[in-house]
Amino acid sequence: MSAVVFDGEEIPLTIIHSAKRRTIGLTVKETGEVILRIPPHVTEEKAVSFAQSKAEWIVRHRAKFESRKRVERYYAEGETIPFFGRELTIRRIEGDKVRAEILEGELLLTGPAGTEADVFREAVIFLFRREGLKHLRPIVSEVAKAAGVEPPMLRIREQQRKWGCCTPKNGIILNVRVLLAPELVIRYLVVHEVAHLEHRHHQDSFWAEVERLMPEFREAEQVLKEQGWMWVF
Ligand SMILES: [Zn+2]
Numbered sequence: 001m002s003a004v005v006f007d008g009e010e011i012p013l014t015i016i017h018s019a020k021r022r023t024i025g026l027t028v029k030e031t032g033e034v035i036l037r038i039p040p041h042v043t044e045e046k047a048v049s050f051a052q053s054k055a056e057w058i059v060r061h062r063a064k065f066e067s068r069k070r071v072e073r074y075y076a077e078g079e080t081i082p083f084f085g086r087e088l089t090i091r092r093i094e095g096d097k098v099r100a101e102i103l104e105g106e107l108l109l110t111g112p113a114g115t116e117a118d119v120f121r122e123a124v125i126f127l128f129r130r131e132g133l134k135h136l137r138p139i140v141s142e143v144a145k146a147a148g149v150e151p152p153m154l155r156i157r158e159q160q161r162k163w164g165c166c167t168p169k170n171g172i173i174l175n176v177r178v179l180l181a182p183e184l185v186i187r188y189l190v191v192h193e194v195a196h197l198e199h200r201h202h203q204d205s206f207w208a209e210v211e212r213l214m215p216e217f218r219e220a221e222q223v224l225k226e227q228g229w230m231w232v233f
Helices: 044-053 055-066 117-147 176-180 183-198 204-213 217-230
Strands: 003-006 009-017 025-028 034-038 080-083 086-094 099-103 106-111 153-157 164-167 171-175
Touching: 003 044, 003 055, 009 044, 009 055, 025 055, 034 044, 044 055, 080 117, 080 176, 099 117, 106 117, 117 153, 117 171, 117 176, 117 183, 117 204, 153 176, 164 183, 171 176, 171 183, 176 183, 183 204, 183 217, 204 217
Parallel strands: 009 034, 086 106, 153 171
Antiparallel strands: 003 009, 025 034, 080 086, 099 106, 164 171
16 A cells, blocks of 8 residues: 655555546545545656655645544534624523524524424524525525526525535525535635536636636635535534
8 A cells, every 4th residue: 555654654545546637636635535646647656756745745734634623513502603604692592392593693592491402403404594595595696697697596405515516407506504604605605506507517617707706716715625614503
């Protein structure tokens, strides 16, 4: 098995031979796994020595991911949760039925004493999906108009990995976790999916349209990359 060595530590490499690539690719996944993608004209030996030359960079990235603690939410009194760029403070109210509502900067969670966090989590996701639609629809319409496309049908879903996608029949689906992001990122994800309605790929023409619709999109991508892991329920 191939590995790079840094300060006496051996870091294994997952090697993928890729017929489509033209250059060597090196990525560190959030799990700490290091992936080395090798194009057809490069030998494995040469690619591994390239990875070795980047050992310090690899170690730095793995350390960054390790420092990320899982965000734990208990849905307890006084806790905060973001919604559309502002922090809502949770207020717990005792009542027979489980209910979640947003009122003047607060997230009111009603339920019997001893209600588990998971029950409130589901109620909050349900509420955010509904409220999120109201906030997102005007942005989707505005971006669609600027892009010169029919306003797509918008849906919000709970998804593990993807932030968004578009459907074959003029629809876009956004991850409910998007609603925990800053507004800049929310807007970017709308722009990204709307741009896909006409450009169903990630080629230059797609990125040119994204930039036209949102010149500061790179800043949003950076925030997404660095903070996205925190936007969980
Ligand atoms: Zn995309």
